[in-house]
Amino acid sequence: MSHTALTPVFVGLRTGLHALFVALTLLVIARAALVPTDMRVTVIVLSVVLLVTYGLGGLIGRSDRSRSRLLRLGWLAVLTLLWVALLWLSSDAAYLVFPLFFLYLHLLGRWWGSATILVATGVAIYALGVHGGWTVGGVVGPLVGAGVALLIGLGYQALAREAEQREVLMNELINTRGQLAAIDHEAGVLAERARLAREIHDTLAQGLSSIQMLLHAAERADPDRAGIEHIVLARETAAENLADARRFIRELTPPQLDDRGLGGALRRLARTQWATQGLVVNVRVSDNVALPMHLQTALLRIAQGAIANVIQHAHASTATITLAVDQNDLRFTVVDDGTGFDPLLLTKDSTDKSDSFGLHATHERVQQLGGSLTLDTAPGQGTALAVNLSLEERP
Numbered sequence: 001m002s003h004t005a006l007t008p009v010f011v012g013l014r015t016g017l018h019a020l021f022v023a024l025t026l027l028v029i030a031r032a033a034l035v036p037t038d039m040r041v042t043v044i045v046l047s048v049v050l051l052v053t054y055g056l057g058g059l060i061g062r063s064d065r066s067r068s069r070l071l072r073l074g075w076l077a078v079l080t081l082l083w084v085a086l087l088w089l090s091s092d093a094a095y096l097v098f099p100l101f102f103l104y105l106h107l108l109g110r111w112w113g114s115a116t117i118l119v120a121t122g123v124a125i126y127a128l129g130v131h132g133g134w135t136v137g138g139v140v141g142p143l144v145g146a147g148v149a150l151l152i153g154l155g156y157q158a159l160a161r162e163a164e165q166r167e168v169l170m171n172e173l174i175n176t177r178g179q180l181a182a183i184d185h186e187a188g189v190l191a192e193r194a195r196l197a198r199e200i201h202d203t204l205a206q207g208l209s210s211i212q213m214l215l216h217a218a219e220r221a222d223p224d225r226a227g228i229e230h231i232v233l234a235r236e237t238a239a240e241n242l243a244d245a246r247r248f249i250r251e252l253t254p255p256q257l258d259d260r261g262l263g264g265a266l267r268r269l270a271r272t273q274w275a276t277q278g279l280v281v282n283v284r285v286s287d288n289v290a291l292p293m294h295l296q297t298a299l300l301r302i303a304q305g306a307i308a309n310v311i312q313h314a315h316a317s318t319a320t321i322t323l324a325v326d327q328n329d330l331r332f333t334v335v336d337d338g339t340g341f342d343p344l345l346l347t348k349d350s351t352d353k354s355d356s357f358g359l360h361a362t363h364e365r366v367q368q369l370g371g372s373l374t375l376d377t378a379p380g381q382g383t384a385l386a387v388n389l390s391l392e393e394r395p
Contacts, residue, residue: 029044087124087127094124101146114150200248212235263289278311291391314336319336331386335384341378374386
């Protein structure tokens with residue numbers, strides 16, 4: 001069992017169970033040694049064999065997982081047979097049924113374990129009746145022990161399940177935190193790259209372009225003037241530096257957005273990557289829409305994530321990506337004709353955590369942009385993901 005906050009409790013319970021079994025077996029040995037009977041040597045030898053067999057359970061637990069289940073069941077069967085044989089010889093062995101109750105419940109599960117506990121209780125009651133006569137204590141005692149063992153054992157299993165679920169949840173939260181941190185870092189890097197590209201374009205590149213135009217005008221105005229070669233050299237130097245500035249801008253811009261902005265990037269993906277995976281994607285995004293680079297990058301990432309989910313899970317044939325800008329309001333939608341799903345399942349435990357995380361990451365990205373995300377879907381009715389943003393400057 002992996003370490004959790006409840007691990008000391010589990011270790012304490014198991015240690016107490018082992019100690020109880022050993023102590024009760026030693027009690028049987030002591031009683032056989034102190035009270036002389038014809039079968040005392042057999043009882044002592046059988047008790048020692050029982051202890052050794054019980055100790056072998058720890059070695060079986062470390063065996064290969066593929067064989068561990070069968071080995072444990074076989075070990076439990078041998079242990080039970082030894083206990084029944086010892087019980088036939090000595091009524092003191094009836095007390096050993098109490099720690100055996102927990103082994104049955106732990107190794108056989110709730111239903112089979114409970115049924116085995118009832119059978120073992122009946123065997124203990126019968127043995128006590130045969131050895132010492134039928135009494136109320138001989139009947140009630142094993143029944144009370146069985147009830148207490150069931151309550152404690154089922155409570156132990158409930159705690160163990162809760163600890164495992166809590167550990168899984170903690171691991172998911174840690175992984176999600178790391179992934180969100182990576183997404184935030186990526187968004188920050190892209191935003192800074194876009195800001196530098198804008199600054200270079202609006203200042204350095206524009207200034208070099210103006211210098212080049214002025215020098216070219218001076219060169220044409222008087223091509224025979226003295227020192228014209230210096231003007232030509234300055235113009236060529238400005239042209240080279242302008243080319244370098246434009247190269248810097250291209251390198252700082254996300255590669256997918258190099259060609260005609262967001263619309264061109266989405267159409268290129270629709271023709272190549274998405275088409276090769278069997279999905280027809282219609283892109284209704286104008287190339288003339290002027291959006292900030294960080295916003296284009298965010299919308300591109302949202303579209304890529306949404307189409308990835310469509311290809312992997314929706315079993316759709318077509319999808320449509322639409323961008324509509326009305327003054328200061330932007331609406332970006334991804335609609336598919338796939339199988340859809342129940343949105344309520346995203347709030348429950350699921351065997352596939354990647355889907356819910358992808359939508360959660362998209363929601364986080366939209367929140368960072370100050371917008372809202374809506375999801376309209378139902379089983380058999382496709383899915384529509386819509387992002388609404390305001391283009392107004394925020395303080």
